[in-house]
Amino acid sequence: MKPAKPVKAAKLSDVARLAKVSTATVSRALSLPHKVKPLTLTRVQHAARTLGYVAHGAARALASRRTRTIGAVIPTLDNAIFANTIHALQTALDAAGYTLLLASHGFDADVEVRVTRALLERGVDGLVLLGTTHDPALFRMIDSHQMPYVLTWALDASGKHPCVGFDNRAAATRLASHLLDLGHREFAMISGITANNERARERLDGVRSALASRGVRLPAARLTEKPFTHSAGREGLLEMIDGGKWPTAVICGNDVLAIGAMAECHAQGIAVPQQISITGFDDMEIASLMTPGLTTVHFPTAELGTYAAHHLLSRLAGKSVDPLRELPVELIVRGTTAPPPR
Amino acid sequence: MKPAKPVKAAKLSDVARLAKVSTATVSRALSLPHKVKPLTLTRVQHAARTLGYVAHGAARALASRRTRTIGAVIPTLDNAIFANTIHALQTALDAAGYTLLLASHGFDADVEVRVTRALLERGVDGLVLLGTTHDPALFRMIDSHQMPYVLTWALDASGKHPCVGFDNRAAATRLASHLLDLGHREFAMISGITANNERARERLDGVRSALASRGVRLPAARLTEKPFTHSAGREGLLEMIDGGKWPTAVICGNDVLAIGAMAECHAQGIAVPQQISITGFDDMEIASLMTPGLTTVHFPTAELGTYAAHHLLSRLAGKSVDPLRELPVELIVRGTTAPPPR
């Protein structure tokens, strides 16, 4: 029933006093156990345990000049798709004794610079950035701190930055080609907002080029850019079916837009994918579980986090690493719905 | 094209030298601008800017004994539902100049203690814990550090801990009552694993008591406990329809199980919710967007993060705060599907 005794947290010198050794020995015993005599080790460990000693991270960081902390800068955790990556990243870092500092910027470039600065100030040992397009000031800041970093969720075309990701353009091309193979010719795209989002841009490009290579056009009226929300997906679909002559395939910039578009189809009494094939990127798992016949691309989002962690940890360990790692994008076709006869 | 000049990051004394003032003044100018003469202030700011000065967080933390960092311990980020809360938490903290340290334990109590310890070691100023059931050792650790904390995503019945959450039991009761009102009498529940998860437990309790109060039983064969995965949801549903005599309403422990169950219904050619009403807790938004007529409960998961942040920040600011804040759980009925005639 009583609160625990210690009113003041124990420090290294307290442990040293109790174990009757110097602080240096305690420090060694705790971080390099093999460097002290077994007997001393157990004495120190016992003392530490009875005092409930917990190291003071800031002091340790100040003295050792490393924090065992990695910062991640992401657009948002709100859009659940990044959560998978972050979860995997966190798990991999934890296994290596590192902790994750998280910051999000809500697709605002200025905020991104600000939160990254905050992370540097916190003394992170490394940085994971989502996406390849960033304010030059951000890279300048990172460089001036000689901070190890890795970009993820995309591949840096310029080859200037270490990155782990997949080729969004290629994925889009494959998705569009697949739909073409099924016989679709009337396409529409509800894209994400391409400014400040190279993922959205690459996906649009990939679709365009796949269509072009088969002589199919994407008319301006069949393209709209929307923010990543369900309601925007609904609006986007309404624009597409507005004229009465619908496309047979609608490709959405991400899962959120696709789900919104499907919801609107249901509201309009349009069968998906029989009457309109709706598809999208990122996490289409739930949608495909609930909609047989859907065409989807699967992105290995968790692997992204795992590889990003390994890349960074290797660099921190002084190993040289392949600066550019492309992950396979697995195209899963869960159904093969051809366009309806016209 | 050239990399930025500074090979070594500037420190406070560098700024002081350039501005021709003492380090004390620089420190003041940077954190308490109103305490220095305007002229000095601009001199210091200019010097800091030209040197690209970024404060050393560890040193600052060591000297000031605060890190402006809050730790959050969650079961997983994998199950997207907690991501909303974390996102809101992060946003609220960021606005107050705090950074979020994230740790997850994957529903393992030992790991939870370990990662919480790591967070304390990192010197967080406060802690957010998800759920109310935790290892006593965890609370002992927190107490011995006199660490401010708040539990969230549930209400602590014992009243011993500050918390911000909603009443899962009440939500379950309301959901079951609603289905009873619609005429359902044959119930089944695909629950989460109740051991080590008081949310799952409370939801099961709530359903049970609502049924009992109307004289309806939940037979053992109509109850199964499953981990929170889609495939477990599918299996759960198979168990329920096994005998041939189906329940008319299946309540699932969370959204993931519900979506799995619905997927299995589709696979079996069973119409949801016309033939079986499937429902669940947490995030049923996507499911309901894609399935008209679904009965769902809406949980204010983002508000949870916002309130948790406010609670902690208020305490850190020395204000006294209401230690127990219950958030309303809004029952949204998006359809009113009665049981099919038998």
Place this chain on the structure above:
DNA sequence: TTGTAAGCGTTATCAC
């Protein structure tokens, strides 16, 4: 193998 002691870069307490 262990101890001594010099930092690590800030903040905070004093005088001035």
Place this chain on the structure above:
DNA sequence: GTGATAACGCTTACAA
């Protein structure tokens, strides 16, 4: 309003 200077709690040469 500003400047010395002593902490803050730990790591790490270097010495013993």
